[in-house]
Amino acid sequence: MRFITAISLLLVSLCMALPLKAEVVNFYAWGGSQEVNNYLRWAQKELKAEGIQLRHNKVADASEVVKQLIEGQSNADLIWINGENFHALKKAGALRSVVGEIKAINQVNPELNWQTDFGESVNGLEVPWGVGQFNLISRPGLFAQNTVSAEALLNVAWDNKGRLSYPKPPDFHGTTFLKSLLLSLHSQQREVFQQPRNSVAAKALTEPLWNYLDKLHPLLWQQGENFPSSAGEQISYLANGQLLMAVSFNPNDYKVLVNHGRLPGGVERHTLSDKAITNTHYLAVPISSRNPEEAKAVIEFLLSEKAQQRKADINRWGDPSVLKNKPQSEGKGSSLLEPTNDFHASWQDYLEREWSARYQ
């Protein structure tokens, strides 16, 4: 018994001795990219000089922290989100309106359509951090042209049976793949997808897509019975030759991933349909944050020219800047594709639902 008492005392004293820092900015961000992690480590050091302790709490999926925020159980001061996660938090009223209080917002490129996030109005609840442009990365010579139409993709699939695939919706890469195909199949009616799904003939508009996929799927990897679970997984399959193609939301990934030894040299970037679906990824401050002022200071820093320039460096993260003044590193190989706006938000859920009803 004395032994047990001694051990418990030891443990309690250990627990007390372990440092617990309270006054820090808890930044919940996806930890799956070492380039992003290293970038945030740099930011951490820089911010320390300003007296702010930034803590990168790595998560496997941003939805983990979203779930916690909705349940009211999170200590997050700052989160990195977009799309569906933003919608869920907006609906739950869990985000603080911060855009108006961020000075650097004036420096943001006005051409960037950041006021809607996957078609949902931002309403000042999140601050643009970086730019996503949907693109295909392929083994050299797979596609003849820079832009790949739905038809061209089908032809390539015929010639390379079992070697193409796309991430499984509802992964947002997968859903965007479907959207791009829709744009290609309706190249004359691009604007119709900017409208709410209910106000247009969605069923008729999507019918060609399902017909197309019915033809495409048997030609895909594992006959379309399984799909890569994420874009990251598909990149690995591309690296090892199981697949000849991957998808990405970073227009510089075809260089960045080669620089980091993730993909073999020579891979090419293509646009599915004639323009790249472009959107923004954001930083947001939850209402429950205990340090909103510090969190905003972190946002200011991350939007500074220095931070954005380093972010765009294709030897590092390579994520395009959101600022008006193009950083010099854009000249060092960072390049944007011709953009097109994302669909209205109501399409997202619709496409995902219809897809799983048919193919899952």
Place this chain on the structure above:
Amino acid sequence: MVRTLSIVVWLLLIILPIGSGVLFLLLSSFHPQTVVNSAALVNLLSEYESIVGSFMLAVVAPLGACYLALWMAPGLLQRPRLQQLLSPLLSIPHVSFAVGLMLLMSPSGWLIRLVDSVSGLFPSPPAGWPLPEKSLVTVMVVLVLKELPFLLLMISAQLKQLPVSSWLTQAQSCGYSERQAWWRIVAPELLRRLTLPMAAVIIYSLSVVDIPLLVGSNTQALLAQRVYEWTFQFSTDSQVKSITGAWVLLAMAFVLLLINTRHAAMYRCLVLCKKVNTRSAWWNSNKASQYVWALLGILALAIIVILALQSLASHWFYPTLWPASLSLERWQTEGPYLAEPASYSFWLALTSALFGTLAAIVLLQRQRQKAANAFYWPVLIALFIPQVPLILGWQFVLREPLSDGWQIGWVLWSHAVYTLPYSYLVLYGAYVRFDQQWLTRAQSLGYSAREAWWRIMLPMLKQPIAVAFAVAFAVSIAQYLPTQWLGQGLTPTLTTEAVSVASGGDWRIGSLYALLQMLLPLVVFVAIGLIRTQSYAEHS
């Protein structure tokens, strides 16, 4: 004293966690927005493929691992040192093991590269073999291989408690071959004693999420995997599905555990009715099982080597057999950032394994006092409630104290909730079957009951206690969601880092963390393998 402690353990590590989890599930089930009704159930049952798949997995994988372990176990009798071979396999976290296996056996894996480099047959990877990237078969193979060492460890502990060699001699004198005697005499007794470890294995196979997410089919997903995915999709529809699914999983667990309790008896019936075949099959020989032991050893080594190579490779693409260049760069970059997660991992695992093992001893000692030797099934319940609603339930109940800088304490507690059942079931057999006569004898020499416990029972049980501790240690190391949620990001461990880093699919950095994750349990498992134990079965 023991009584008070056992009440504390019950309240703190069983009733509080399970109660709050079930309370949360019930509240969600009757919440107007996410109410579970028959329509939701019918809806779920209509997608029966996931239920059938989960059921298949939870039956086939544990049985496969169990009989493979029984088939290989005579090797442990001849060479007890073989147990050391299990240590690396036991310490590799499940996901890392799956990744290592895929790096070896997937279509672009090392095996195919080897064949290609010799024959040039595969300029590009084949489709869907040797192990398909995504299928139920792959999940099964991973689970069988990962559960096999655990069951072998459990068998090895039991073999030290049974006079197996004299049983075998006796049976051979009646004309049975050694292998026949093994299957007819020793296996039924071992199976009886494996009921609990098998329960853990079954529950694990039914509720495992991370492995099917990695290598399972994603169009015909398993139920646990779908429940997990639905939880993180925020539409009302998905939320209802996730709660309904959690109940279905619970029901399946109960049914499977019920069947499991009859397993040993069914086997006994079957094997005793079976005619004795005098000619023994080629596969049922010690030689064949020795080859499998060797294969298992090679596999463990190969997985460690390939993870190590990955972590050192600057790049390594198909079809090259070896990485173009190796560098320590990745290790050097990560180095300064490893101290914090490594120390949290270590302290959490050490303390929660200690707590879990002590709590298990307290419960078992109380059972001895009450002469109530039946297994406490409630101890296992925490293992088969899906983790997401369970932990949300904890947060729901503990909300106030949680937000007051006590995160580390709660993380420790949550790990202990998971280490207790494992310690308990590893220790149960040896503890309740401990012969009272040893204690009586010590007391007759003048020692008090307490002294006899400390000086006789504890040292005689040091082997099973050490195994229980080691298994608990490994269990704590592997916890992701409780650490992440209850720790609120303030207690990063090697596992939280590993899981989030791995979500990007870059296995070079993933392998680095996988190796680190494996290192701590490996030290513990090797250390317990070195403990000198006498056989307690002879002379008794």
Place this chain on the structure above:
Amino acid sequence: MLNIRNLNIGTLSDSAMTPLLSVEELTINKGEIVTLMGPSGVGKSTLLRWVLGESLPYFCIEGELTLNGKNIGDLSIAKRQLGMMFQKGGLFPHLTVKENCLFAQKARSVLPVKQQKGKASTMLKKLGLWEKWSVYPDSLSGGQYARIALICSLLAEPQAMLLDEPFSALDANLREEVRQWAFAQLQEKEIPTLLVTHDRADACGRILKLEQGEIQQEVANV
């Protein structure tokens, strides 16, 4: 002198009590060996365990027990100063022979460790088992095991000895040798000894037969 009086043993099942064995009076004098014989199930082992002081949850037992005139019925096992040698479990498997010998003395002996060691080693040397001093019990033969187990019991200087089929694990020729040696030791030390067995060949001293719930007759005095 060990004395048992008015002993009633009953079995408990579903709170109903079935009488099993009753002993009006049984005295074992200094240097005397008493054998209780009877078929299994008659309650002889239960009697022995009650004397030893074990708690027996499935039995209802009452009776008086005195050792050298002192009532020991309410004492714990540790305080009764009784030695035991049962079918199994004579030597602790996790201790070497030496450690077993020291463990047996440590709780009661007031001697310094050095003398305890000397006492044990003298006894082992006398038996010719000195080379087993630092081995673990699992490497002893059956005969060596039984002898060393008895030595350990004697080292604790018990006021009485309780034996329950102590030689049943030994094979026939060895058994007789060990048996003779053991009783010689006990008689030399003048320790009152109660032996229970179902085997006539094991019996020694005054032999009492248990039948139909009581001591039937005094069979013989070997």
